Structure formats: structure tokens, C-alpha cells
Amino acid sequence: MRTFTLPGTDVVAPNVVLGLMRIAEKSDDEIRELVRTARDAGIDFVDHADVYGREMHECERRFADAMQLTPSQRDELTIQTKCGIVREGPYFDFSYEHIVASVEGSLQALRTDHVDVLLLHRPDALVEPDEVARAFDELEAAGKVRAFGVSNHTPRQIELLKRSVRQPIVANQLQLSITHAALVAQGVAGNMVAEDQSVTRDGGGLLDYCRLNDITVQAWSPFQAGFFTGTFLGSAEYPELNAVIDRLAARYDVPPIAIATAWITRHPAQMQVVLGTTTPERVAGAALGSDLPLTRAEWYELFRAAGHIVP
Numbered sequence: 001m002r003t004f005t006l007p008g009t010d011v012v013a014p015n016v017v018l019g020l021m022r023i024a025e026k027s028d029d030e031i032r033e034l035v036r037t038a039r040d041a042g043i044d045f046v047d048h049a050d051v052y053g054r055e056m057h058e059c060e061r062r063f064a065d066a067m068q069l070t071p072s073q074r075d076e077l078t079i080q081t082k083c084g085i086v087r088e089g090p091y092f093d094f095s096y097e098h099i100v101a102s103v104e105g106s107l108q109a110l111r112t113d114h115v116d117v118l119l120l121h122r123p124d125a126l127v128e129p130d131e132v133a134r135a136f137d138e139l140e141a142a143g144k145v146r147a148f149g150v151s152n153h154t155p156r157q158i159e160l161l162k163r164s165v166r167q168p169i170v171a172n173q174l175q176l177s178i179t180h181a182a183l184v185a186q187g188v189a190g191n192m193v194a195e196d197q198s199v200t201r202d203g204g205g206l207l208d209y210c211r212l213n214d215i216t217v218q219a220w221s222p223f224q225a226g227f228f229t230g231t232f233l234g235s236a237e238y239p240e241l242n243a244v245i246d247r248l249a250a251r252y253d254v255p256p257i258a259i260a261t262a263w264i265t266r267h268p269a270q271m272q273v274v275l276g277t278t279t280p281e282r283v284a285g286a287a288l289g290s291d292l293p294l295t296r297a298e299w300y301e302l303f304r305a306a307g308h309i310v311p
Contacts, residue, residue: 015272016289021049034278035063080119092122115144115145119149152174158215171218178306179226255288
């Protein structure tokens with residue numbers, strides 16, 4: 001498992017993360033097996049959110065109930081959680097009160113005195129950066145949050161926060177897969193007016209912005225074809241892409257899911273892949289792509305087979 005120091009922190013992080021969005025209905029034994037498989041593969045970084053589960057903080061609570069971590073075991077993990085989505089309304093809330101209350105709820109659910117990384121979930125159109133800064137300062141001073149980041153934010157949204165927030169923004173969690181790759185594709189075809197791929201999205205240059213500002217991109221839904229539209233792996237809708245994936249999987253003697261992981265980890269932006277699966281075998285297989293040395297030609301072959309234009 002390839003690791004790196006998360007910029008702006010002293011956290012040594014793996015480039016594959018275990019996402020725990022779907023564990024609400026899993027048994028304690030199933031959760032323990034999932035985490036144990038991830039740990040055996042070198043994944044000691046877990047991703048939560050207050051909104052994951054059928055009710056607020058449910059997946060965080062299920063994780064803590066199943067794992068029953070001792071203080072030393074807790075310190076072996078990097079625990080990340082997110083806040084800001086309010087499902088029953090008002091939908092998004094980055095107010096001081098909501099951020100602080102959400103973190104308190106997460107700490108209680110996770111049975112810990114701190115989270116290592118807190119991300120602001122989907123952007124709040126009514127955000128007041130001074131309120132975010134006040135919450136971050138208070139949580140940091142109390143030792144309840146060690147590092148801060150965002151999720152699904154554009155460059156300008158991050159710049160707006162940075163006018164008030166003094167802590168470094170260490171991560172931006174964004175949807176990215178071989179097929180859902182606008183972050184990469186729009187830069188490759190930036191001046192090709194006739195191609196939809198060239199359309200500027202998310203303020204333009206989001207991936208380059210993160211690289212320039214030492215913000216780690218965390219790729220969520222790394223095997224999804226689109227926005228929650230099912231996986232491209234083995235899908236009859238992507239015959240050319242899967243033919244390339246299968247050929248490279250045979251060449252490197254890994255399962256196809258490792259190739260999908262490697263397409264992201266091969267990028268020089270030093271991104272993290274956030275796994276959403278609850279199947280231990282898929283976690284172990286995906287982890288094999290952490291440091292798989294795809295060549296430049298292989299990386300572009302996958303990119304092109306997914307339907308992206310390579311001029």
C-alpha cells in the first residue's frame with residue numbers, strides 16, 4: 001500500500017480509503033471483517049459522514065459498536081467524517097451551530113475524543129465563511145478536530161472559505177472514476193469547442209487548483225459509471241473499456257477492480273481512492289491497485305476506451 005503525508009498535517013495516509021457509507025444494516029461481525037480486510041491490505045484510514053445511515057450518525061455509531069476500539073486501537077486509525085447535509089431540511093447547513101453540534105454528535109457516536117479530519121460536505125449556498133472559521137477555530141482549540149477539508153467544492157468556493165478560515169484545507173472529496181472523469185477530461189480537451197468534454201465545469205481547473213494548493217483529492221464512487229448509475233466494471237455498456245481492463249488485469253495478475261483503482265492512483269496528483277463497497281473481497285482486490293505501475297500508454301488507453309477524447 002502506497003502512503004504519503006497528507007499535506008498540511010502529520011498524518012501518514014494510504015492512497016486507498018475505506019468508505020463506510022453502507023454499513024448501517026451490516027452485522028457487527030460483517031463490519032469487523034470489512035475493517036480487518038482493509039487493515040490487512042494496509043488501509044488504516046476510514047471515511048464517515050454524519051448523514052450516512054438511516055438516521056443521523058447511524059453508520060458512525062454502528063462502526064463504534066462493532067469495533068469497540070481501545071484507545072491504542074483508535075490511535076492506529078485515521079478517522080475522517082463530514083458534516084453539512086441535513087436530509088430533512090434545510091438541506092445544507094454550514095452555520096457555526098450546525099458544524100459544532102454535528103461534530104459533537106460524531107464524537108459521541110464514534111466513541112472518540114477527536115476526529116482526525118473533518119470535511120464540509122456538499123456546498124452550502126448560504127455559507128458565511130466567518131461562521132465556518134469560528135467553528136473550525138473552536139474545534140481545533142479543543143482538540144476535537146485535527147485537520148479540515150471540504151467535499152464537492154469548486155476552486156472559488158474554497159477561496160471564499162479561505163478568506164476567513166486560517167487552517168489549511170487539506171482535502172477535497174470529489175466524484176472521479178475512469179468514466180466519470182470530467183475533472184481530468186476537460187483539461188485534456190480544453191480548447192476543443194465542438195466537444196462536450198471541453199465544457200468548463202466546477203469553475204474550471206479544479207484538479208490543477210487542488211494540486212497547486214496542496215489539497216488532496218479524494219475520489220468517491222471510483223467504480224461508478226456516472227452519478228450513482230452503477231459500476232462500469234463488467235458492464236455491457238462499456239465493452240471496449242472492460243476489454244482493456246481485463247487485458248491489463250491479466251498482464252498485472254490482479255482483479256479488474258485493481259486496474260480501476262490504479263487509473264486514479266497513477267495520476268501524479270497523489271489522490272486517494274475512497275472505496276464504497278462493503279464486500280471484503282472487493283476491498284482486498286481494489287487495494288492491489290494502490291501502487292500498480294500503469295504506464296503512461298496504458299493510462300491513456302483506459303481513458304480513451306472510456307469514451308474520452310484524446311486529441
